[in-house]
Amino acid sequence: MIEWLLQPWPWYVSGPLIGLTVPILLILTGKNLGISSSLRHIGAACNPRTRLPYLSKDYSWREHIWSIIFVVGVIIGGFIGNYLLSADPVNFLPSGFVSVTGVFLLFGGGILIGFGTRYADGCTSGHTIMGISALNWPSLVATIFFFVGGLISTWFILPLFGF
Amino acid sequence: MRKHIFTLLMGIYFGIVLVKTQVVSWQNINDMFYFRSAYMYLVIASAIAVGAVSVFIIRRLNAHTVEGEAIEIQMKPFHKGNVIGGTIFGMGWAITGACPGPIYAQIGAGTLLAIITFLGAITGMYFYAFLQPRLPHDSFAWLNARTGSAGSPP
Numbered sequence: 001m002i003e004w005l006l007q008p009w010p011w012y013v014s015g016p017l018i019g020l021t022v023p024i025l026l027i028l029t030g031k032n033l034g035i036s037s038s039l040r041h042i043g044a045a046c047n048p049r050t051r052l053p054y055l056s057k058d059y060s061w062r063e064h065i066w067s068i069i070f071v072v073g074v075i076i077g078g079f080i081g082n083y084l085l086s087a088d089p090v091n092f093l094p095s096g097f098v099s100v101t102g103v104f105l106l107f108g109g110g111i112l113i114g115f116g117t118r119y120a121d122g123c124t125s126g127h128t129i130m131g132i133s134a135l136n137w138p139s140l141v142a143t144i145f146f147f148v149g150g151l152i153s154t155w156f157i158l159p160l161f162g163f
Numbered sequence: 164m165r166k167h168i169f170t171l172l173m174g175i176y177f178g179i180v181l182v183k184t185q186v187v188s189w190q191n192i193n194d195m196f197y198f199r200s201a202y203m204y205l206v207i208a209s210a211i212a213v214g215a216v217s218v219f220i221i222r223r224l225n226a227h228t229v230e231g232e233a234i235e236i237q238m239k240p241f242h243k244g245n246v247i248g249g250t251i252f253g254m255g256w257a258i259t260g261a262c263p264g265p266i267y268a269q270i271g272a273g274t275l276l277a278i279i280t281f282l283g284a285i286t287g288m289y290f291y292a293f294l295q296p297r298l299p300h301d302s303f304a305w306l307n308a309r310t311g312s313a314g315s316p317p
Binding site: 008076080 | 166167169171172173174175176177178179180181182183184185186187188189190192193195196197202205206208209210211212213214215218221226228229230232234235236237238239240242244245246247248249251252253254255256257259260261262263264265266267268269270271272273274276277279281282283284285286287288289290291292293295296307317
């Protein structure tokens with residue numbers, strides 16, 4: 001049992017466990033699963049005096065603090081999963097990223113993630129898992145375009161940088 | 164306070180599962196987009212299947228939270244950002260091997276280069292916040308009204 005726990009989990013265990021986050025989170029806290037909104041709330045928390053409407057209009061600290069607490073949990077969970085529940089801790093980025101090009105790609109890719117998820121109003125958690133589970137068709141549209149973007153980068157952009 | 168503790172525990176749960184599934188691995192994302200491996204597709208499909216059955220049951224039973232509040236399931240409206248923003252996000256996802264959840268999980272898991280991805284994501288969020296009033300957010304109200312998606316775009 002312990003040995004099995006320490007290996008990477010097969011898809012038919014981990015996929016359903018990811019899916020179960022949706023109902024457990026709803027029942028315990030009433031919140032709809034979503035991660036990328038944390039970026040907005042971190043931005044708003046760091047700039048209480050901003051005039052940007054996106055970070056100030058109708059902003060309710062009480063309503064949104066959960067999203068920052070949740071991602072703090074994800075960081076702790078990442079640590080537990082890789083160091084306490086793993087036979088061999090894994091590095092999740094290939095070694096090629098330890099380079100000037102790699103850092104440039106990560107920062108640039110990060111900008112695309114931050115801008116894109118906020119413009120699309122959700123990410124793979126909020127749209128792909130939560131939105132499609134709720135049969136919200138715009139989430140399916142968003143997910144299809146997540147894949148379109150992913151295919152563009154993987155086939156045409158990453159090879160330019162030797163990845 | 165109890166709610167915040169539940170939220171933190173659920174975040175920890177989600178982080179552990181993301182890491183143990185290795186959906187936070189750049190290589191797995193790359194293999195998915197090259198159609199080399201069915202693994203990610205099976206994870207995503209089974210997650211949605213379990214999520215969809217759960218949401219169906221919650222709606223059917225009109226379930227409440229443990230604190231007795233009604234559960235509201237958001238139906239985000241369609242708008243142009245789903246397409247344009249979605250494509251831009253997908254490009255970043257494939258480059259960095261991380262969507263927002265995995266960025267945090269990677270940092271916790273000691274893949275500290277993901278801090279660069281995180282700083283990029285915060286920068287990108289600010290770009291959006293600055294440009295938001297000028298970006299198209301047409302939401303096709305007639306379409307959303309017909310299909311039950313509600314609310315207003317960001």
